[in-house]
Amino acid sequence: xxxIDRAAIDTAIENKAWPAALAALRQFWRDSPGLAGAQxxxxxxxxxxxxxxxxxxxLAVLRSFTLEPALPMLRASCALxxxxxTVQVGDFNTYVxxxxxxxxxxxxxxxxxxxxxxxxxxLLPELWSDYTALARHDIDRAVERATGDLRAWIHAFRIRSQxxxxxxxxxxxxxxxxxxxxxxxxxxxxxxIRRINRELRRMAAQDTGVFVLDYDGLVSRFGxxxxxxxxxxxxxxxPIAADCLVHLADEYARYLIPLMGxxxxxxxxxxxxxxxxxxxxxxxxxxxxxGPEYPGAAFLALQRTIxxxxxxxxxxxxxxxxxxxxxxxxxxxHPHMLLRPRHFAALRINWVDKALNLRELAQELNIGIDxxxxxxxxxxxxxxxxxxxxxxxxxxxxxxxxxxxxAVRESAVFERLTLSAEDRERGRYYAEQRQRxxxxxxxxxxxxxxxxxxxxxxxxxxTAETLARTAQLTQKTNQFxxxxxxxxxxxxxxxxxxxxxxxxxxxxxxxFGDNGLVGVAITHQEGEVCEIDTFLLSCRVIxxxxxxxxxxxxxxxxxxxxxxxxxxxxxxxxxxxxARDFYPNHGFxxxxxxxxxxxxxxxxxxxxxxPHPDLVCPEWIxxxxxxxxx
Amino acid sequence: MxxxxxxxxxxxxxxxxxxxxxxxxxPDASNxxxxxxxxxxHLLVVLELEQAFxxxxxxxxxxxxxxxxxxxxxxxxx
Numbered sequence: 164x165x166x167i168d169r170a171a172i173d174t175a176i177e178n179k180a181w182p183a184a185l186a187a188l189r190q191f192w193r194d195s196p197g198l199a200g201a202q203x204x205x206x207x208x209x210x211x212x213x214x215x216x217x218x219x220x221x222l223a224v225l226r227s228f229t230l231e232p233a234l235p236m237l238r239a240s241c242a243l244x245x246x247x248x249t250v251q252v253g254d255f256n257t258y259v260x261x262x263x264x265x266x267x268x269x270x271x272x273x274x275x276x277x278x279x280x281x282x283x284x285x286l287l288p289e290l291w292s293d294y295t296a297l298a299r300h301d302i303d304r305a306v307e308r309a310t311g312d313l314r315a316w317i318h319a320f321r322i323r324s325q326x327x328x329x330x331x332x333x334x335x336x337x338x339x340x341x342x343x344x345x346x347x348x349x350x351x352x353x354x355x356i357r358r359i360n361r362e363l364r365r366m367a368a369q370d371t372g373v374f375v376l377d378y379d380g381l382v383s384r385f386g387x388x389x390x391x392x393x394x395x396x397x398x399x400x401x402p403i404a405a406d407c408l409v410h411l412a413d414e415y416a417r418y419l420i421p422l423m424g425x426x427x428x429x430x431x432x433x434x435x436x437x438x439x440x441x442x443x444x445x446x447x448x449x450x451x452x453x454g455p456e457y458p459g460a461a462f463l464a465l466q467r468t469i470x471x472x473x474x475x476x477x478x479x480x481x482x483x484x485x486x487x488x489x490x491x492x493x494x495x496x497h498p499h500m501l502l503r504p505r506h507f508a509a510l511r512i513n514w515v516d517k518a519l520n521l522r523e524l525a526q527e528l529n530i531g532i533d534x535x536x537x538x539x540x541x542x543x544x545x546x547x548x549x550x551x552x553x554x555x556x557x558x559x560x561x562x563x564x565x566x567x568x569x570a571v572r573e574s575a576v577f578e579r580l581t582l583s584a585e586d587r588e589r590g591r592y593y594a595e596q597r598q599r600x601x602x603x604x605x606x607x608x609x610x611x612x613x614x615x616x617x618x619x620x621x622x623x624x625x626t627a628e629t630l631a632r633t634a635q636l637t638q639k640t641n642q643f644x645x646x647x648x649x650x651x652x653x654x655x656x657x658x659x660x661x662x663x664x665x666x667x668x669x670x671x672x673x674x675f676g677d678n679g680l681v682g683v684a685i686t687h688q689e690g691e692v693c694e695i696d697t698f699l700l701s702c703r704v705i706x707x708x709x710x711x712x713x714x715x716x717x718x719x720x721x722x723x724x725x726x727x728x729x730x731x732x733x734x735x736x737x738x739x740x741x742a743r744d745f746y747p748n749h750g751f752x753x754x755x756x757x758x759x760x761x762x763x764x765x766x767x768x769x770x771x772x773x774p775h776p777d778l779v780c781p782e783w784i785x786x787x788x789x790x791x792x793x
Numbered sequence: 794m795x796x797x798x799x800x801x802x803x804x805x806x807x808x809x810x811x812x813x814x815x816x817x818x819x820p821d822a823s824n825x826x827x828x829x830x831x832x833x834x835h836l837l838v839v840l841e842l843e844q845a846f847x848x849x850x851x852x853x854x855x856x857x858x859x860x861x862x863x864x865x866x867x868x869x870x871x
Contacts, residue, residue, distance in 0.1 A: 197841070197844060198810060198837055198840060198841045198844075199806060199809040199810060199841055199845070202809050202810055202811075202812050203809055205812075206812050229836070231833050231836070231837075232836060232837055232840050235837075394849070394851075394852070397852075398852045398855070399836050401836065405840040405841075405843055405844055406844060408840075
């Protein structure tokens with residue numbers, strides 16, 4: 164670590180130049196990840212007063228080996244992603260008791276996330292060390308025991324906790340007990356361990372909130388020989404070499420970022436020298452470098468990586484200083500372009516300051532500034548964004564375009580742990596949204612516009628199929644969200660099974676297509692009071708009155724269920740102003756209000772007497788209920 | 794006798810790991826004077842020293858590294 168970096172950070176902090184301090188700290192961590200660096204990051208980040216508050220996350224680690232030295236690095240990496248991590252580490256090899264005992268420290272800690280890190284040699288000592296001595300049926304028995312144990316632990320954990328569970332899979336040996344002979348057998352040592360891993364993936368896929376961490380893949384990515392440190396294993400029960408601990412921490416962060424909702428929703432890309440080599444305005448359509456041969460191949464590889472993100476549900480947009488005609492000619496006509504106009508939800512091809520463009524893009528896409536990632540080959544543009552919009556995730560690009568694809572691939576903010584149907588279709592939704600906006604601009608009155616959309620609202624109880632998306636909406640929706648309560652899939656599932664609880668989902672279709680699942684409401688009825696625990700709407704359909712359709716449905720259901728009052732709270736955040744007037748606009752009376760809500764926006768409570776004949780679905784929305792599982 | 798540069802570097806490393814100022818880690822500091830320098834703290838110290846000085850320390854060496862002077866002497870001898 165260099166003293167200059169430290170000094171730069173401290174000077175920026177002294178000058179209260181928060182974005183500069185944060186940028187310096189991020190760069191410092193990129194340059195010198197490690198134990199000492201981690202402590203410095205954790206110490207300095209507390210002094211930086213940057214905009215977005217961190218989300219607290221309690222992580223419990225159950226383990227069979229020493230991994231504590233990786234934890235400061237994990238906490239540092241999380242802190243730079245806006246996650247305030249508290250870690251509890253279980254004792255060596257007590258994970259079985261911890262999981263099976265309802266009163267264990269594990270459960271009293273009430274973690275958001277639990278990592279189960281057990282080595283092959285600890286769970287399966289006979290397969291790890293004595294494989295050559297085992298007969299066929301011994302091997303089968305060992306596999307059955309291991310998979311049976313794992314299944315029982317997952318089951319016991321699920322009964323006792325709603326936390327997400329991340330399980331290390333099992334690494335294979337660098338050199339198997341029988342040497343190269345192992346590869347000549349269909350059921351050799353490596354193959355047997357892989358069999359257990361396959362079974363583990365199957366189990367995890369069947370359970371909500373259970374995820375597999377490809378530990379074997381992680382080890383092999385960095386090299387089995389390099390990963391292991393036999394001396395530390397024998398002296399301190401730490402099997403991982405000091406310089407590889409940071410990679411374990413990084414891998415954990417890849418899971419925590421999407422689990423805590425700190426990932427990026429959109430990637431904003433530059434064009435010249437980013438998506439292709441050269442400058443189209445100077446080199447022309449046929450002069451730019453893009454194609455299967457070097458150097459164009461490097462840019463093609465980057466486009467392929469970006470296309471992967473698009474398939475994963477990341478929204479793409481262009482922000483480029485260019486003449487629109489030149490740039491569009493490449494996007495539309497260049498024979499080797501993989502990314503075409505239809506992949507981009509928005510285009511900003513102009514000579515305007517990029518920070519301004521990014522602000523506009525966030526608004527147009529209806530997502531927060533902190534949900535943007537920015538890709539640009541020009542270090543000056545990156546610096547501009549870092550200082551002007553410190554919430555944006557700026558991807559640091561290496562000098563050589565051949566390393567661009569890798570830099571994007573390794574960005575943890577694009578990781579996803581589940582892929583809903585909506586994720587896969589998101590790109591198309593946004594393209595359709597562009598057409599809707601064009602229509603809105605041509606429609607004479609707002610009501611005409613609503614009518615012309617030919618909207619259809621489908622309201623249903625949450626089902627196994629919609630569970631993932633429902634939880635995702637509670638975790639990611641910031642703007643039209645009355646209470647901003649974040650729920651895991653397990654919590655939603657539990658509520659939907661609860662006697663007095665209802666979890667409603669809203670799907671909206673219109674003449675341009677299916678908007679997908681875009682609204683969630685959760686109610687809880689006690690006697691004659693029906694309380695709205697959660698009411699949210701995806702930004703995709705804000706301003707189209709579908710919220711009225713959902714609320715009207717809630718009111719009718721509550722009245723039919725014997726409720727005399729429908730009650731809801733508005734809990735203000737930095738982002739949910741669009742939902743502020745939702746209750747008063749629908750005839751609710753204020754129960755409690757702060758003295759001056761304009762000056763001091765605090766929680767307010769609202770009430771509606773039932774039945775309420777004025778609260779009906781707008782006439783321009785065709786409305787239907789779809790029977791759910793309940 | 795260890796070099797002053799090594800002593801300084803070791804103090805820097807120890808101070809960063811335990812989140813202390815350099816002044817709180819005098820040249821004669823040890824695991825007795827620094828509260829968080831327990832067995833896990835010691836592992837952190839060893840890992841960081843090995844990386845900073847690009848060396849591998851034996852279990853016998855790490856066992857003796859309980860103070861700044863002892864660490865600096867072993868590093869310089871290596």
